[in-house]
Amino acid sequence: MEAIPPVMLLGTAVGLGIFLGVEYLRRVRSNPVMIGLHLLLGAGGLELVAMRLRGTPEGVVTPAGHLGSVAALLLVLAMFTGLIAPMIGRRSRGTMNLALAVHASIAFAGFVLLLASVA
Numbered sequence: 001m002e003a004i005p006p007v008m009l010l011g012t013a014v015g016l017g018i019f020l021g022v023e024y025l026r027r028v029r030s031n032p033v034m035i036g037l038h039l040l041l042g043a044g045g046l047e048l049v050a051m052r053l054r055g056t057p058e059g060v061v062t063p064a065g066h067l068g069s070v071a072a073l074l075l076v077l078a079m080f081t082g083l084i085a086p087m088i089g090r091r092s093r094g095t096m097n098l099a100l101a102v103h104a105s106i107a108f109a110g111f112v113l114l115l116a117s118v119a
Contacts, residue, residue: 002052003052003118005048006045006048006049006052006114007114007115007118009041009042009044009045009048010041010042010045010046010049010075010111010114011111012041013038013041013042013045014107014108014111016034016037016038016041017038017042017104017107019034020034020035020038021100021104024100039082039083042075042078042079042082042107043079045075046072046075046076046079049068049071049072049075049114050072052068053068053069053072065117067113067116067117068113068114068117068118070113071110071111071113071114071116071117072110073110074106074107074109074110074113075107075110075111075114077106077110078103078106078107078110081099081102081103081106082103082107084099085099085100085102085103
């Protein structure tokens with residue numbers, strides 16, 4: 001039951017990320033509000049994953065296991081690569097494509113491992 005909120009938040013972030021990725025490939029300029037929502041959903045889901053790993057302020061700990069720890073690490077890396085992608089991809093479209101591909105791949109792997117850890 002405790003796994004439903006992080007999966008829902010991160011699942012929504014994944015869905016929005018897919019939408020933003022398709023818009024990027026169609027060369028449609030993304031709405032900054034959608035990008036911000038994608039960022040907030042990912043950060044909120046990551047916070048819930050961290051609470052699942054380390055416990056809540058009330059001291060409730062739900063063991064997520066080793067897969068949960070690896071999923072959290074991958075999600076942190078995905079957030080980092082997503083934040084630096086616009087900075088390193090500013091000069092060329094090819095660099096931006098590579099940065100976003102790395103971001104999407106790491107995020108997908110982290111989300112799949114999160115799903116595996118809660119199953």
